[in-house]
Amino acid sequence: MSEAIERVGVVGAGLMGAGIAEVAAKAGSSVIVCEMNAAAAAAGRDRIESSLNRAVDRGKLDPGERDAALARVSFVTDLHDLADRQLVIEAVREIEEEKVEIFSTVSKAFIDDEAIIASNTSSIPIMKLAMATTRPDHVLGLHFFNPVPVMRLVELIPSIVTDVDVVNRAEDYVSGVLGKHVVRSQDRAGFIVNALFVPYVISAIRMLESGFASAEDIDAGMVEGCSHPMGPLALADMIGLDTIKHVADSMYDEFKEPLYSSPPLLSRMVEANLLGRKTGRGFFSYTR
Numbered sequence: 001m002s003e004a005i006e007r008v009g010v011v012g013a014g015l016m017g018a019g020i021a022e023v024a025a026k027a028g029s030s031v032i033v034c035e036m037n038a039a040a041a042a043a044g045r046d047r048i049e050s051s052l053n054r055a056v057d058r059g060k061l062d063p064g065e066r067d068a069a070l071a072r073v074s075f076v077t078d079l080h081d082l083a084d085r086q087l088v089i090e091a092v093r094e095i096e097e098e099k100v101e102i103f104s105t106v107s108k109a110f111i112d113d114e115a116i117i118a119s120n121t122s123s124i125p126i127m128k129l130a131m132a133t134t135r136p137d138h139v140l141g142l143h144f145f146n147p148v149p150v151m152r153l154v155e156l157i158p159s160i161v162t163d164v165d166v167v168n169r170a171e172d173y174v175s176g177v178l179g180k181h182v183v184r185s186q187d188r189a190g191f192i193v194n195a196l197f198v199p200y201v202i203s204a205i206r207m208l209e210s211g212f213a214s215a216e217d218i219d220a221g222m223v224e225g226c227s228h229p230m231g232p233l234a235l236a237d238m239i240g241l242d243t244i245k246h247v248a249d250s251m252y253d254e255f256k257e258p259l260y261s262s263p264p265l266l267s268r269m270v271e272a273n274l275l276g277r278k279t280g281r282g283f284f285s286y287t288r
């Protein structure tokens, strides 16, 4: 029988990767995070530390638990240093070629034959990543939501060749150890949540683009009228407009449905580096 998962690797320490590393460390796992260089690793560490501090400020964590969690996370800049991990979760940008390269390298480096490699992709079919590895049956999708420490859901996506034991071990870890609510989806671009969420956000952008209503009023409509915690345009700014566009493009590529096609305004904003909170301006402006 395979051992319970205790050693986790995370590739990428951006918004999602840092969040995944944080929840894994808080749950007691040993976590190694791989970033491209020392500066990106330092930025990732700061992200984790400030989120843990926020949790302490809001009374969700005591300072001792924060320090213990931070001590469980280490950073490397070479994917081969993930060789002893039982589970590696890739959370880099939504660019298929980048992910394929990582899947190929990590799967060859693994020491343990039972090691699992998962992607936090929002939209790229898992089969495409699995075929880049030496062990497609040990690959699956684990899609977390932003902000990871707060959002309870994780989509679990087996490909058509994922081993059933791999699926069960991953579910035991995400649900039993991380305490997340797991839903299973077929391996279709966008999975469950983005298949519903992307057309909604795209509709809001088209509404703004056509002059139908202002950004403030569109968001107020959904916050005040439907009790959503954030409006669609503020949420798009939080996720990053580049990510929204990558996700929409993958879904359009898969289904060729107009409801997934990126509106010109979204494309122009991405070209202009108006990516939302991370660049200080998207549909709204932010002071950094």
Ligand code: CAA
Residues within 6 Å of the ligand: 050, 051, 052, 054, 055, 058, 060, 122, 144, 145, 146, 147, 149, 150, 151, 194, 229, 230, 235, 239, 247
């Ligand atoms: N660690 C632990 N808990 C934290 C925390 C942290 N770093 N930061 C905040 N929290 C907790 C707070 O304690 C609070 O908990 P209670 O409700 O129990 O008191 C809760 O989170 C809310 O925090 P705040 O009061 O500080 O903030 P807020 O009320 O302004 O909410 C928000 C912020 C959670 C982001 C909220 O606006 C929200 O839920 N927005 C929608 C987020 C969403 O839809 N995410 C999904 C995006 S789609 C995606 O990610 C996938 C994709 O593929 C694109």
